């Protein structure tokens with residue numbers, strides 16, 4: 157290891173940012189309605205609240221609040237990492253801008269509690285040549301229940 161972080165690419169384009177600095181948390185790529193102010197994730201062309209097409213890209217998060225969650229005892233799809241082979245959490249997370257998103261959770265079942273603050277992070281699930289393929293997960297805020 158040279159100490160240099162490996163390049164990262166998202167599993168799928170258009171859903172979250174991959175900051176150059178690995179210490180910087182990712183943001184979710186959503187939409188804001190410029191007429192009524194409602195936020196959406198994922199992106200959409202027409203506002204689901206007022207049907208306006210006057211929408212723009214908006215960055216959401218990286219913070220969130222855990223609304224509800226469950227754990228599945230099934231390997232994380234697409235991952236070759238051994239730590240993902242026994243299952244993973246899925247949470248419904250309220251973003252500060254309003255949308256409630258369903259996202260994978262990073263951590264063990266006992267790390268999570270409804271209502272706790274979370275923060276988005278990028279988690280490598282496999283390699284693609286010289287790059288790590290990453291997904292966005294929400295983890296307990298450092299210093300929390302982790």
Ligand SMILES: [Zn+2]
Nearest residue numbers: 189192203206
């Ligand atoms: Zn609207």
